[in-house]
Amino acid sequence: MDGVEAGRSGRCSAVSTPSAPPSSKNLPPGLGDGLCGGSPRGTDGYRWCAPGAGLSQTTSPHLSSRGSIIRRLRDSSEMGYNAYHADKYDEDENPDGIINLATSENKLCFDLLSERLNQKDMHHIEPTLLQYADWRGHGFLREEVARFLTYYCKAPAPLKLQNVIVLNGCTALFSVLATVLCEPGEAFLIATPFYGAITQDLYFYGNVCLAYVDLDSKVTGTDSRPYQLTVEKLEAALQGARSEGTNVKGLILLNPHNPLGDIYSLEEMLDFLEFAKRHALHVIVDEIYMLSVFDEPSPFHSVLGMDRLPDPQRTHVMWGTSKDFGISGIRFGVLYTENQDVANAVASLGCFHSICGTVQHQIAQLLRDQDWIDQVYLPENHSRLKAAHTYVTDQLNSLGVPFLDRKAGLFIWIDLSKYLRSGTFQEEKQLGRRFLDNKVLLSCGQGFKCKEPGWFRLIFSDKKPRLQLGMQRIRQVLSELELQSGNLPPPCQQPEQSSKRGQGDL
Numbered sequence: 001m002d003g004v005e006a007g008r009s010g011r012c013s014a015v016s017t018p019s020a021p022p023s024s025k026n027l028p029p030g031l032g033d034g035l036c037g038g039s040p041r042g043t044d045g046y047r048w049c050a051p052g053a054g055l056s057q058t059t060s061p062h063l064s065s066r067g068s069i070i071r072r073l074r075d076s077s078e079m080g081y082n083a084y085h086a087d088k089y090d091e092d093e094n095p096d097g098i099i100n101l102a103t104s105e106n107k108l109c110f111d112l113l114s115e116r117l118n119q120k121d122m123h124h125i126e127p128t129l130l131q132y133a134d135w136r137g138h139g140f141l142r143e144e145v146a147r148f149l150t151y152y153c154k155a156p157a158p159l160k161l162q163n164v165i166v167l168n169g170c171t172a173l174f175s176v177l178a179t180v181l182c183e184p185g186e187a188f189l190i191a192t193p194f195y196g197a198i199t200q201d202l203y204f205y206g207n208v209c210l211a212y213v214d215l216d217s218k219v220t221g222t223d224s225r226p227y228q229l230t231v232e233k234l235e236a237a238l239q240g241a242r243s244e245g246t247n248v249k250g251l252i253l254l255n256p257h258n259p260l261g262d263i264y265s266l267e268e269m270l271d272f273l274e275f276a277k278r279h280a281l282h283v284i285v286d287e288i289y290m291l292s293v294f295d296e297p298s299p300f301h302s303v304l305g306m307d308r309l310p311d312p313q314r315t316h317v318m319w320g321t322s323k324d325f326g327i328s329g330i331r332f333g334v335l336y337t338e339n340q341d342v343a344n345a346v347a348s349l350g351c352f353h354s355i356c357g358t359v360q361h362q363i364a365q366l367l368r369d370q371d372w373i374d375q376v377y378l379p380e381n382h383s384r385l386k387a388a389h390t391y392v393t394d395q396l397n398s399l400g401v402p403f404l405d406r407k408a409g410l411f412i413w414i415d416l417s418k419y420l421r422s423g424t425f426q427e428e429k430q431l432g433r434r435f436l437d438n439k440v441l442l443s444c445g446q447g448f449k450c451k452e453p454g455w456f457r458l459i460f461s462d463k464k465p466r467l468q469l470g471m472q473r474i475r476q477v478l479s480e481l482e483l484q485s486g487n488l489p490p491p492c493q494q495p496e497q498s499s500k501r502g503q504g505d506l
């Protein structure tokens with residue numbers, strides 16, 4: 001962060017009661033330009049997220065104070081994304097445009113998807129598809145989703161249609177779940193680094209905050225891998241948050257993890273769920289990358305495959321088609337919860353987040369086609385993901401850039417800290433800016449609330465020519481930095497950190 005402490009008054013004070021909506025007037029002083037403020041305080045490994053912190057007091061005369069905060073938060077988080085959309089790389093039309101290695105999209109299987117989605121069975125119109133539907137989603141689709149999840153999550157018994165709700169994406173699901181589970185100003189625990197948009201998803205409508213469980217890139221104590229989440233760390237962060245008066249309502253778990261690519265073992269997941277049960281916490285388990293594990297045999301275990309859930313009434317699982325099918329433009333997300341109060345409340349907000357009837361038909365047809373998914377799509381997708389991952393990690397190795405070598409997700413978490421002279425987030429941002437100036441977009445670690453400056457997320461699930469050009473542009477920036485600074489190790493020399501742990505496996 002930019003070095004300014006979040007005072008106690010910063011803790012979602014702007015959103016503490018439903019009758020006191022967020023106001024930029026009572027926000028604490030600046031905490032940098034990220035979405036969340038806060039710095040480690042009190043208990044080790046715990047930080048508080050105050051989303052509106054750090055924004056200047058100016059509001060638009062046309063917007064409510066809440067509207068102004070939302071606009072400013074969005075603007076600050078999407079600068080790179082907007083730059084990319086204004087100057088997109090295109091081989092023929094705009095070869096000097098920006099290569100986007102920042103947005104988590106799978107661009108490897110458009111041919112397969114377009115072929116499947118253009119088949120005859122996809123094009124179907126009937127009156128019910130053109131009318132208002134059940135806000136949980138059409139029954140035919142929810143039935144198909146229940147069957148799909150039963151099969152791919154290896155559920156011990158058939159999952160039930162009445163526990164399925166479909167909305168227009170997991171983004172909407174986060175937002176809706178936070179709103180129906182929490183009072184404004186309450187919080188979810190989440191381990192850092194994490195997929196940063198969750199901050200906005202929880203805050204924009206629900207005014208729900210995050211309490212961070214800060215994880216470390218260094219393997220310490222009894223840990224066996226970098227950024228290892230343990231029950232002890234969860235306990236410490238929960239106590240830290242509570243001792244500061246924060247009402248923690250739940251825990252968010254990402255599995256497979258974005259941005260780390262880690263997969264929790266069944267035992268770890270069970271421990272986390274038992275921890276949540278002991279403290280009566282809701283758990284949102286986001287499994288949106290569950291079919292994007294590209295090295296066999298898949299070690300991924302869905303919580304829906306457990307023999308028993310420790311606290312089924314407080315466990316809410318989500319999945320969607322954006323990543324595993326590479327169709328993020330078709331907005332589709334699934335919630336599976338046995339809690340009918342939660343399901344009904346989510347469905348009540350479903351009227352703001354429903355999916356077009358004809359798209360519901362297409363998704364049902366897609367998920368129903370198990371032969372195509374198993375025989376054609378998944379094997380090809382996994383082999384393309386693996387090839388792209390190998391290409392990029394080979395490049396990183398030749399550059400001497402340490403990274404987490406994982407086989408899940410669409411991203412690689414890379415360590416560029418040796419390119420920062422004094423190791424600040426300001427320098428990290430400058431490095432991100434330098435990449436952008438050289439027409440390649442990467443995501444800075446600060447956007448994931450990583451507590452250590454210098455980490456970046458690199459998306460590898462793109463076609464080879466774009467990856468080649470993107471890596472070439474990254475290499476150019478790093479070489480220039482090395483030339484400018486005699487202190488930096490030459491490109492092929494292993495930094496001390498990686499020589500201890502082995503390249504590619506920090």
Ligand SMILES: Cc1ncc(COP(=O)(O)O)c(C=O)c1O
Nearest residue numbers: 104169170171195258320322333
């Ligand atoms: C972990 C995670 N959850 C949820 C989402 C949002 O997905 P959707 O496209 O379904 O809104 C993303 C998108 O990047 C993600 O990485």
